[in-house]
Amino acid sequence: MRTSDRTQGKPLLVLRLYIAGDASAARRALDARKRIIEAAAEPINIEIIDILERPAEAEAAGILATPTLSDETVTPPRRLIGDISNTAHVLEYFGCSNKDTTA
Amino acid sequence: MTAARERPRTASEIARAGEDEPLAGFSQLSFQRLVENIADGILVVDLAGSVLYANPAAAEIFGQPTENLLQVPLGRPVVTGDIAEIRVRRPDKPPAEVEMRVVEIGWNGDSALLASLRDVSAQRAADERQRQSQKMEAVGRLAAGIVHDFNNLLAVFESGLKLLEKQIAADPTNPRVGMLIDEVRARAANGGALTQQLLAFSRRQTLSPEIIDLNARIESLTHLFEGTLGRDIELKTLLAPQLEPVEIDPNQFDVALLNLAVNARDAMEGRGILTIETSSVSGVFGASSDLAGFVCVTVRDTGCGMSRETLAQVFEPFFTTKPEGQGTGLGLSQIYGFVHQSGGHVRIDSEIGMGTSVHLFLPRART
Numbered sequence: 001m002r003t004s005d006r007t008q009g010k011p012l013l014v015l016r017l018y019i020a021g022d023a024s025a026a027r028r029a030l031d032a033r034k035r036i037i038e039a040a041a042e043p044i045n046i047e048i049i050d051i052l053e054r055p056a057e058a059e060a061a062g063i064l065a066t067p068t069l070s071d072e073t074v075t076p077p078r079r080l081i082g083d084i085s086n087t088a089h090v091l092e093y094f095g096c097s098n099k100d101t102t103a
Numbered sequence: 104m105t106a107a108r109e110r111p112r113t114a115s116e117i118a119r120a121g122e123d124e125p126l127a128g129f130s131q132l133s134f135q136r137l138v139e140n141i142a143d144g145i146l147v148v149d150l151a152g153s154v155l156y157a158n159p160a161a162a163e164i165f166g167q168p169t170e171n172l173l174q175v176p177l178g179r180p181v182v183t184g185d186i187a188e189i190r191v192r193r194p195d196k197p198p199a200e201v202e203m204r205v206v207e208i209g210w211n212g213d214s215a216l217l218a219s220l221r222d223v224s225a226q227r228a229a230d231e232r233q234r235q236s237q238k239m240e241a242v243g244r245l246a247a248g249i250v251h252d253f254n255n256l257l258a259v260f261e262s263g264l265k266l267l268e269k270q271i272a273a274d275p276t277n278p279r280v281g282m283l284i285d286e287v288r289a290r291a292a293n294g295g296a297l298t299q300q301l302l303a304f305s306r307r308q309t310l311s312p313e314i315i316d317l318n319a320r321i322e323s324l325t326h327l328f329e330g331t332l333g334r335d336i337e338l339k340t341l342l343a344p345q346l347e348p349v350e351i352d353p354n355q356f357d358v359a360l361l362n363l364a365v366n367a368r369d370a371m372e373g374r375g376i377l378t379i380e381t382s383s384v385s386g387v388f389g390a391s392s393d394l395a396g397f398v399c400v401t402v403r404d405t406g407c408g409m410s411r412e413t414l415a416q417v418f419e420p421f422f423t424t425k426p427e428g429q430g431t432g433l434g435l436s437q438i439y440g441f442v443h444q445s446g447g448h449v450r451i452d453s454e455i456g457m458g459t460s461v462h463l464f465l466p467r468a469r470t
Protein backbone atom coordinates (compact mmCIF):
# COMPACT_ATOMS: atom_id res chain seq x y z
CA MET A 1 0.00 0.00 0.00
CA ARG A 2 1.42 3.32 -1.07
CA THR A 3 -0.40 5.18 1.68
CA SER A 4 1.17 3.11 4.46
CA ASP A 5 4.56 3.33 2.71
CA ARG A 6 4.35 7.09 2.98
CA THR A 7 3.31 7.03 6.59
CA GLN A 8 6.46 5.03 7.27
CA GLY A 9 8.58 7.97 6.22
CA LYS A 10 8.61 7.38 2.45
CA PRO A 11 8.69 10.47 0.19
CA LEU A 12 5.55 12.51 -0.22
CA LEU A 13 3.27 11.84 -3.18
CA VAL A 14 4.58 13.56 -6.30
CA LEU A 15 2.19 13.95 -9.22
CA ARG A 16 2.40 15.79 -12.51
CA LEU A 17 -0.49 17.70 -14.01
CA TYR A 18 -0.24 18.02 -17.78
CA ILE A 19 -2.31 20.87 -19.24
CA ALA A 20 -2.34 22.74 -22.55
CA GLY A 21 -2.24 26.52 -22.42
CA ASP A 22 -5.04 28.41 -20.70
CA ALA A 23 -8.07 26.70 -22.22
CA SER A 24 -11.06 26.54 -19.86
CA ALA A 25 -10.40 22.84 -19.16
CA ALA A 26 -6.83 23.71 -18.19
CA ARG A 27 -7.99 26.41 -15.82
CA ARG A 28 -10.50 24.07 -14.21
CA ALA A 29 -7.72 21.52 -13.76
CA LEU A 30 -5.51 24.13 -12.09
CA ASP A 31 -8.36 25.02 -9.71
CA ALA A 32 -8.87 21.34 -8.96
CA ARG A 33 -5.12 20.95 -8.32
CA LYS A 34 -5.31 23.56 -5.56
CA ARG A 35 -8.30 21.90 -3.95
CA ILE A 36 -6.64 18.47 -4.13
CA ILE A 37 -3.55 19.78 -2.38
CA GLU A 38 -5.68 21.45 0.29
CA ALA A 39 -7.90 18.40 0.85
CA ALA A 40 -5.10 15.85 1.11
CA ALA A 41 -4.29 14.61 4.58
CA GLU A 42 -0.62 14.22 3.61
CA PRO A 43 1.60 16.61 1.66
CA ILE A 44 1.27 16.29 -2.11
CA ASN A 45 3.44 17.93 -4.69
CA ILE A 46 1.67 18.40 -8.03
CA GLU A 47 3.99 19.77 -10.66
CA ILE A 48 2.30 21.65 -13.50
CA ILE A 49 3.51 20.91 -17.01
CA ASP A 50 2.13 23.05 -19.80
CA ILE A 51 2.68 20.85 -22.83
CA LEU A 52 2.62 23.84 -25.16
CA GLU A 53 5.71 25.15 -23.36
CA ARG A 54 7.33 21.80 -22.64
CA PRO A 55 6.21 19.49 -25.47
CA ALA A 56 9.28 17.25 -25.14
CA GLU A 57 8.26 16.24 -21.61
CA ALA A 58 4.76 15.31 -22.72
CA GLU A 59 6.26 13.34 -25.58
CA ALA A 60 8.69 11.50 -23.29
CA ALA A 61 5.90 10.67 -20.83
CA GLY A 62 3.59 9.48 -23.63
CA ILE A 63 0.83 11.97 -22.76
CA LEU A 64 -1.92 11.64 -25.37
CA ALA A 65 -4.32 14.27 -24.13
CA THR A 66 -4.75 16.94 -21.48
CA PRO A 67 -5.65 17.51 -18.70
CA THR A 68 -3.88 14.41 -17.39
CA LEU A 69 -2.88 13.94 -13.76
CA SER A 70 -0.09 11.40 -13.56
CA ASP A 71 1.89 9.50 -10.96
CA GLU A 72 5.08 8.62 -12.77
CA THR A 73 6.82 7.05 -9.81
CA VAL A 74 5.09 3.77 -10.66
CA THR A 75 5.30 1.62 -13.79
CA PRO A 76 3.14 1.84 -15.78
CA PRO A 77 2.27 5.41 -14.74
CA ARG A 78 -1.03 5.78 -12.92
CA ARG A 79 -3.13 8.45 -14.61
CA LEU A 80 -6.46 10.22 -14.67
CA ILE A 81 -7.53 11.99 -17.82
CA GLY A 82 -10.39 14.49 -18.14
CA ASP A 83 -12.12 16.35 -15.33
CA ILE A 84 -10.25 15.98 -12.04
CA SER A 85 -12.53 18.26 -10.04
CA ASN A 86 -13.90 15.42 -7.88
CA THR A 87 -11.25 15.80 -5.19
CA ALA A 88 -12.29 12.79 -3.12
CA HIS A 89 -12.21 10.52 -6.15
CA VAL A 90 -8.80 11.80 -7.24
CA LEU A 91 -7.25 11.34 -3.77
CA GLU A 92 -8.67 7.85 -3.50
CA TYR A 93 -7.34 6.91 -6.95
CA PHE A 94 -3.81 7.93 -6.00
CA GLY A 95 -4.04 6.17 -2.64
CA CYS A 96 -3.99 9.32 -0.58
CA SER A 97 -6.30 10.01 2.35
CA ASN A 98 -8.62 12.94 2.63
CA LYS A 99 -8.40 15.39 5.55
CA ASP A 100 -12.16 15.22 6.07
CA THR A 101 -12.30 11.45 6.32
CA THR A 102 -9.23 11.08 8.51
CA ALA A 103 -10.23 13.87 10.92
CA MET B 104 -21.34 -8.10 -7.11
CA THR B 105 -24.75 -7.09 -5.78
CA ALA B 106 -24.52 -3.88 -7.75
CA ALA B 107 -23.81 -5.84 -10.91
CA ARG B 108 -26.98 -7.88 -10.50
CA GLU B 109 -29.17 -4.78 -10.03
CA ARG B 110 -28.19 -3.08 -13.28
CA PRO B 111 -29.17 -4.34 -16.75
CA ARG B 112 -26.82 -6.96 -18.17
CA THR B 113 -24.03 -5.51 -20.26
CA ALA B 114 -23.16 -6.68 -23.76
CA SER B 115 -20.16 -8.62 -22.42
CA GLU B 116 -22.27 -10.37 -19.78
CA ILE B 117 -24.72 -11.44 -22.46
CA ALA B 118 -21.84 -12.51 -24.65
CA ARG B 119 -20.40 -14.58 -21.78
CA ALA B 120 -23.73 -16.27 -21.27
CA GLY B 121 -23.89 -17.56 -24.86
CA GLU B 122 -20.91 -16.90 -27.07
CA ASP B 123 -22.57 -15.94 -30.36
CA GLU B 124 -26.01 -15.22 -29.04
CA PRO B 125 -27.58 -12.44 -31.13
CA LEU B 126 -28.07 -9.19 -29.22
CA ALA B 127 -31.54 -7.75 -29.53
CA GLY B 128 -31.91 -9.42 -32.88
CA PHE B 129 -28.56 -8.30 -34.28
CA SER B 130 -25.47 -10.40 -34.68
CA GLN B 131 -22.24 -9.43 -32.94
CA LEU B 132 -20.77 -8.77 -36.37
CA SER B 133 -23.47 -6.14 -36.97
CA PHE B 134 -22.60 -4.52 -33.66
CA GLN B 135 -18.93 -4.57 -34.52
CA ARG B 136 -19.64 -2.85 -37.86
CA LEU B 137 -21.77 -0.28 -36.09
CA VAL B 138 -19.00 0.55 -33.61
CA GLU B 139 -16.38 0.67 -36.35
CA ASN B 140 -18.37 3.00 -38.55
CA ILE B 141 -19.78 5.38 -35.96
CA ALA B 142 -18.48 8.97 -36.21
CA ASP B 143 -17.69 9.22 -32.48
CA GLY B 144 -14.44 7.83 -31.18
CA ILE B 145 -14.87 4.91 -28.78
CA LEU B 146 -12.23 3.75 -26.34
CA VAL B 147 -12.51 0.94 -23.84
CA VAL B 148 -10.09 1.54 -21.01
CA ASP B 149 -9.40 -0.77 -18.05
CA LEU B 150 -9.58 0.58 -14.52
CA ALA B 151 -5.80 1.02 -14.43
CA GLY B 152 -6.03 3.33 -17.45
CA SER B 153 -4.74 1.11 -20.28
CA VAL B 154 -6.56 1.19 -23.60
CA LEU B 155 -8.17 -2.17 -24.41
CA TYR B 156 -10.05 -1.21 -27.56
CA ALA B 157 -10.14 1.80 -29.89
CA ASN B 158 -12.48 2.13 -32.86
CA PRO B 159 -11.30 3.75 -36.14
CA ALA B 160 -12.88 7.12 -35.25
CA ALA B 161 -10.85 7.19 -32.01
CA ALA B 162 -7.70 6.39 -33.99
CA GLU B 163 -8.56 9.31 -36.28
CA ILE B 164 -9.00 11.67 -33.31
CA PHE B 165 -5.64 10.63 -31.85
CA GLY B 166 -4.03 10.72 -35.31
CA GLN B 167 -2.53 7.29 -34.78
CA PRO B 168 -3.26 3.77 -35.99
CA THR B 169 -5.51 1.77 -33.64
CA GLU B 170 -2.72 -0.64 -32.70
CA ASN B 171 -0.58 2.23 -31.38
CA LEU B 172 -3.30 3.15 -28.92
CA LEU B 173 -3.69 -0.31 -27.43
CA GLN B 174 -2.03 -0.93 -24.07
CA VAL B 175 -0.98 2.73 -23.93
CA PRO B 176 -1.21 4.09 -20.35
CA LEU B 177 -3.71 6.75 -21.40
CA GLY B 178 -5.12 7.08 -17.87
CA ARG B 179 -8.50 6.38 -16.37
CA PRO B 180 -10.98 8.71 -18.09
CA VAL B 181 -13.02 10.78 -15.63
CA VAL B 182 -15.90 13.17 -16.06
CA THR B 183 -17.80 15.19 -13.50
CA GLY B 184 -21.31 15.77 -14.73
CA ASP B 185 -21.98 14.69 -18.31
CA ILE B 186 -18.96 15.75 -20.28
CA ALA B 187 -15.28 16.47 -19.81
CA GLU B 188 -13.38 18.58 -22.27
CA ILE B 189 -9.99 17.28 -23.24
CA ARG B 190 -7.41 18.37 -25.76
CA VAL B 191 -5.77 15.60 -27.75
CA ARG B 192 -2.17 15.90 -28.93
CA ARG B 193 -1.54 14.49 -32.36
CA PRO B 194 1.73 13.61 -34.05
CA ASP B 195 1.49 15.71 -37.23
CA LYS B 196 -1.73 17.67 -36.81
CA PRO B 197 -2.97 20.53 -34.68
CA PRO B 198 -4.52 19.40 -31.37
CA ALA B 199 -8.17 18.33 -31.33
CA GLU B 200 -10.74 19.73 -28.91
CA VAL B 201 -12.70 16.72 -27.76
CA GLU B 202 -15.79 16.19 -25.63
CA MET B 203 -15.57 13.00 -23.64
CA ARG B 204 -18.34 11.00 -22.02
CA VAL B 205 -17.64 8.02 -19.83
CA VAL B 206 -19.74 5.03 -18.73
CA GLU B 207 -18.78 1.91 -16.83
CA ILE B 208 -19.14 -1.33 -18.74
CA GLY B 209 -18.11 -4.94 -18.42
CA TRP B 210 -15.41 -6.02 -20.85
CA ASN B 211 -14.32 -9.63 -21.18
CA GLY B 212 -15.47 -10.32 -17.67
CA ASP B 213 -13.86 -7.32 -15.99
CA SER B 214 -15.03 -3.83 -15.17
CA ALA B 215 -13.87 -1.25 -17.68
CA LEU B 216 -14.74 2.25 -18.83
CA LEU B 217 -16.16 3.19 -22.18
CA ALA B 218 -15.12 6.68 -23.24
CA SER B 219 -16.90 8.15 -26.23
CA LEU B 220 -15.08 11.02 -27.86
CA ARG B 221 -16.46 13.70 -30.13
CA ASP B 222 -14.12 16.01 -32.01
CA VAL B 223 -15.64 19.48 -31.61
CA SER B 224 -12.66 21.43 -32.99
CA ALA B 225 -14.55 22.63 -36.09
CA GLN B 226 -17.59 23.64 -34.02
CA ARG B 227 -15.39 25.53 -31.54
CA ALA B 228 -13.67 27.38 -34.38
CA ALA B 229 -17.04 28.34 -35.88
CA ASP B 230 -18.30 29.58 -32.49
CA GLU B 231 -15.14 31.60 -32.12
CA ARG B 232 -15.69 33.23 -35.53
CA GLN B 233 -19.28 34.01 -34.60
CA ARG B 234 -18.25 35.64 -31.32
CA GLN B 235 -15.70 37.75 -33.12
CA SER B 236 -18.25 38.86 -35.70
CA GLN B 237 -20.75 39.74 -32.94
CA LYS B 238 -18.07 41.81 -31.31
CA MET B 239 -17.22 43.61 -34.53
CA GLU B 240 -20.95 44.19 -35.01
CA ALA B 241 -21.09 45.86 -31.59
CA VAL B 242 -18.03 47.96 -32.38
CA GLY B 243 -19.60 48.89 -35.70
CA ARG B 244 -22.77 50.04 -33.95
CA LEU B 245 -20.74 52.12 -31.56
CA ALA B 246 -18.53 53.53 -34.30
CA ALA B 247 -21.59 54.52 -36.35
CA GLY B 248 -22.77 56.52 -33.35
CA ILE B 249 -19.49 58.30 -32.77
CA VAL B 250 -18.93 59.44 -36.35
CA HIS B 251 -21.03 62.42 -35.33
CA ASP B 252 -18.73 63.11 -32.36
CA PHE B 253 -15.70 62.85 -34.59
CA ASN B 254 -17.19 65.38 -36.96
CA ASN B 255 -17.65 67.74 -34.03
CA LEU B 256 -14.06 67.15 -33.06
CA LEU B 257 -12.92 68.01 -36.60
CA ALA B 258 -14.97 71.22 -36.48
CA VAL B 259 -13.17 72.13 -33.24
CA PHE B 260 -9.81 71.51 -34.95
CA GLU B 261 -10.77 73.62 -37.89
CA SER B 262 -11.91 76.61 -35.86
CA GLY B 263 -8.88 76.26 -33.57
CA LEU B 264 -6.53 76.33 -36.54
CA LYS B 265 -8.34 79.36 -38.00
CA LEU B 266 -7.93 81.24 -34.70
CA LEU B 267 -4.30 80.24 -34.60
CA GLU B 268 -3.75 81.46 -38.14
CA LYS B 269 -5.29 84.85 -37.27
CA GLN B 270 -3.32 85.12 -34.04
CA ILE B 271 -0.03 84.32 -35.77
CA ALA B 272 -0.76 86.90 -38.49
CA ALA B 273 -1.56 89.54 -35.83
CA ASP B 274 1.10 88.83 -33.20
CA PRO B 275 3.07 85.56 -33.24
CA THR B 276 4.62 86.31 -29.83
CA ASN B 277 1.27 86.51 -28.00
CA PRO B 278 0.93 83.73 -25.36
CA ARG B 279 -2.51 82.91 -26.85
CA VAL B 280 -0.66 81.10 -29.67
CA GLY B 281 0.68 78.53 -27.24
CA MET B 282 -2.72 78.18 -25.52
CA LEU B 283 -4.48 77.54 -28.82
CA ILE B 284 -1.92 74.92 -29.82
CA ASP B 285 -2.40 73.17 -26.44
CA GLU B 286 -6.15 73.25 -26.86
CA VAL B 287 -6.05 71.66 -30.33
CA ARG B 288 -3.54 69.08 -29.10
CA ALA B 289 -5.84 68.12 -26.20
CA ARG B 290 -8.78 67.60 -28.57
CA ALA B 291 -6.57 65.44 -30.84
CA ALA B 292 -5.61 63.38 -27.78
CA ASN B 293 -9.33 62.90 -26.95
CA GLY B 294 -9.97 61.56 -30.43
CA GLY B 295 -6.86 59.40 -30.30
CA ALA B 296 -7.84 57.85 -26.95
CA LEU B 297 -11.25 57.01 -28.34
CA THR B 298 -9.88 55.22 -31.41
CA GLN B 299 -7.33 53.36 -29.23
CA GLN B 300 -10.14 52.11 -27.00
CA LEU B 301 -12.14 50.97 -30.02
CA LEU B 302 -9.13 49.20 -31.51
CA ALA B 303 -8.29 47.50 -28.21
CA PHE B 304 -11.88 46.39 -27.97
CA SER B 305 -11.93 44.91 -31.50
CA ARG B 306 -8.85 42.77 -30.94
CA ARG B 307 -9.47 39.08 -31.38
CA GLN B 308 -9.65 37.32 -28.05
CA THR B 309 -10.64 33.77 -27.31
CA LEU B 310 -13.53 32.86 -25.06
CA SER B 311 -12.26 32.09 -21.62
CA PRO B 312 -14.34 32.39 -18.47
CA GLU B 313 -12.51 34.02 -15.60
CA ILE B 314 -13.42 34.92 -12.07
CA ILE B 315 -13.97 38.66 -12.25
CA ASP B 316 -15.06 41.60 -10.16
CA LEU B 317 -18.00 43.04 -12.10
CA ASN B 318 -17.78 46.44 -10.43
CA ALA B 319 -14.16 46.94 -11.50
CA ARG B 320 -14.97 45.76 -15.02
CA ILE B 321 -17.89 48.19 -15.27
CA GLU B 322 -15.80 51.07 -13.95
CA SER B 323 -13.13 50.52 -16.57
CA LEU B 324 -15.76 50.36 -19.33
CA THR B 325 -17.48 53.56 -18.29
CA HIS B 326 -14.44 55.51 -19.52
CA LEU B 327 -15.16 54.22 -23.02
CA PHE B 328 -18.87 54.98 -22.62
CA GLU B 329 -18.32 58.52 -21.40
CA GLY B 330 -16.50 59.29 -24.61
CA THR B 331 -19.04 57.64 -26.89
CA LEU B 332 -22.54 58.16 -25.52
CA GLY B 333 -22.69 61.85 -26.28
CA ARG B 334 -22.68 64.93 -24.13
CA ASP B 335 -26.38 64.90 -23.25
CA ILE B 336 -26.43 61.44 -21.79
CA GLU B 337 -25.61 61.29 -18.12
CA LEU B 338 -23.94 58.08 -17.06
CA LYS B 339 -24.64 56.93 -13.49
CA THR B 340 -23.21 53.87 -11.79
CA LEU B 341 -24.72 52.35 -8.66
CA LEU B 342 -22.34 49.57 -7.78
CA ALA B 343 -23.11 47.39 -4.78
CA PRO B 344 -20.17 47.18 -2.38
CA GLN B 345 -18.84 43.69 -1.60
CA LEU B 346 -20.39 42.24 -4.73
CA GLU B 347 -19.56 38.53 -5.06
CA PRO B 348 -17.26 37.65 -7.97
CA VAL B 349 -18.72 35.90 -11.03
CA GLU B 350 -17.17 33.45 -13.45
CA ILE B 351 -17.77 34.72 -16.98
CA ASP B 352 -15.86 35.63 -20.11
CA PRO B 353 -14.88 39.27 -19.50
CA ASN B 354 -14.68 40.17 -23.20
CA GLN B 355 -18.17 38.87 -23.87
CA PHE B 356 -19.39 40.82 -20.86
CA ASP B 357 -17.84 44.00 -22.28
CA VAL B 358 -19.57 43.40 -25.62
CA ALA B 359 -22.90 42.78 -23.87
CA LEU B 360 -22.62 45.94 -21.80
CA LEU B 361 -21.57 47.92 -24.85
CA ASN B 362 -24.59 46.63 -26.77
CA LEU B 363 -26.89 47.59 -23.90
CA ALA B 364 -25.33 51.05 -23.66
CA VAL B 365 -25.72 51.65 -27.41
CA ASN B 366 -29.35 50.44 -27.28
CA ALA B 367 -30.01 52.79 -24.37
CA ARG B 368 -28.36 55.69 -26.18
CA ASP B 369 -30.51 55.07 -29.24
CA ALA B 370 -33.70 54.67 -27.17
CA MET B 371 -33.00 58.02 -25.48
CA GLU B 372 -32.24 59.70 -28.82
CA GLY B 373 -29.04 61.11 -27.38
CA ARG B 374 -30.59 62.69 -24.26
CA GLY B 375 -31.29 61.11 -20.86
CA ILE B 376 -29.82 59.13 -18.01
CA LEU B 377 -28.11 55.76 -18.39
CA THR B 378 -27.75 53.90 -15.11
CA ILE B 379 -25.60 50.83 -14.63
CA GLU B 380 -26.35 49.08 -11.39
CA THR B 381 -25.01 45.96 -9.70
CA SER B 382 -26.65 44.01 -6.89
CA SER B 383 -26.72 40.65 -5.16
CA VAL B 384 -29.97 39.02 -6.11
CA SER B 385 -30.96 37.97 -2.57
CA GLY B 386 -31.03 41.61 -1.54
CA VAL B 387 -33.22 42.79 -4.38
CA PHE B 388 -35.47 40.01 -5.59
CA GLY B 389 -35.93 37.99 -2.40
CA ALA B 390 -33.82 35.06 -1.26
CA SER B 391 -36.57 32.56 -2.06
CA SER B 392 -36.34 33.41 -5.72
CA ASP B 393 -34.94 30.92 -8.26
CA LEU B 394 -32.36 33.60 -8.88
CA ALA B 395 -30.73 33.37 -5.45
CA GLY B 396 -27.04 32.73 -6.01
CA PHE B 397 -26.88 35.23 -8.86
CA VAL B 398 -25.39 38.64 -9.18
CA CYS B 399 -27.44 41.12 -11.17
CA VAL B 400 -26.25 43.82 -13.54
CA THR B 401 -29.01 46.23 -14.54
CA VAL B 402 -28.72 48.70 -17.40
CA ARG B 403 -31.54 51.24 -17.15
CA ASP B 404 -32.39 54.06 -19.53
CA THR B 405 -34.91 56.89 -19.54
CA GLY B 406 -35.70 56.28 -23.20
CA CYS B 407 -38.82 55.54 -25.22
CA GLY B 408 -39.44 52.03 -23.80
CA MET B 409 -40.87 49.06 -25.65
CA SER B 410 -44.32 47.66 -26.26
CA ARG B 411 -45.28 44.16 -25.18
CA GLU B 412 -45.12 43.00 -28.84
CA THR B 413 -41.61 44.35 -29.30
CA LEU B 414 -40.48 42.83 -25.99
CA ALA B 415 -41.58 39.41 -27.18
CA GLN B 416 -39.27 39.57 -30.18
CA VAL B 417 -36.18 41.37 -28.94
CA PHE B 418 -33.99 38.31 -28.52
CA GLU B 419 -34.48 37.09 -32.07
CA PRO B 420 -31.37 37.56 -34.20
CA PHE B 421 -31.77 40.38 -36.74
CA PHE B 422 -34.91 41.74 -35.08
CA THR B 423 -34.64 45.51 -34.90
CA THR B 424 -36.87 48.52 -34.47
CA LYS B 425 -34.20 50.81 -35.79
CA PRO B 426 -34.38 52.45 -39.22
CA GLU B 427 -32.51 50.71 -42.02
CA GLY B 428 -28.77 51.26 -41.79
CA GLN B 429 -28.85 52.00 -38.08
CA GLY B 430 -28.79 48.54 -36.61
CA THR B 431 -28.96 44.89 -37.55
CA GLY B 432 -30.55 43.91 -34.27
CA LEU B 433 -27.80 41.50 -33.26
CA GLY B 434 -27.09 43.19 -29.99
CA LEU B 435 -29.64 41.53 -27.74
CA SER B 436 -29.12 38.10 -29.25
CA GLN B 437 -25.42 38.38 -28.40
CA ILE B 438 -26.43 39.30 -24.84
CA TYR B 439 -28.84 36.41 -24.62
CA GLY B 440 -26.23 33.98 -26.02
CA PHE B 441 -23.53 35.20 -23.66
CA VAL B 442 -25.68 35.17 -20.52
CA HIS B 443 -27.10 31.71 -21.19
CA GLN B 444 -23.68 30.33 -21.99
CA SER B 445 -22.54 31.67 -18.63
CA GLY B 446 -25.40 29.85 -16.89
CA GLY B 447 -27.41 33.02 -16.24
CA HIS B 448 -30.69 34.66 -17.25
CA VAL B 449 -31.82 37.90 -18.85
CA ARG B 450 -34.94 39.83 -17.89
CA ILE B 451 -36.24 43.00 -19.48
CA ASP B 452 -38.69 45.40 -17.87
CA SER B 453 -40.00 48.04 -20.21
CA GLU B 454 -43.01 50.18 -20.83
CA ILE B 455 -43.71 52.67 -23.59
CA GLY B 456 -42.51 56.08 -22.48
CA MET B 457 -41.16 54.75 -19.16
CA GLY B 458 -37.73 53.58 -20.24
CA THR B 459 -36.19 50.13 -20.24
CA SER B 460 -34.31 48.11 -17.64
CA VAL B 461 -32.32 45.08 -18.75
CA HIS B 462 -31.23 42.76 -15.93
CA LEU B 463 -28.40 40.31 -16.52
CA PHE B 464 -28.35 37.62 -13.83
CA LEU B 465 -24.90 36.06 -13.71
CA PRO B 466 -24.05 33.10 -11.48
CA ARG B 467 -21.67 33.69 -8.60
CA ALA B 468 -18.30 32.03 -8.98
CA ARG B 469 -17.99 28.70 -7.22
CA THR B 470 -15.59 29.11 -4.34
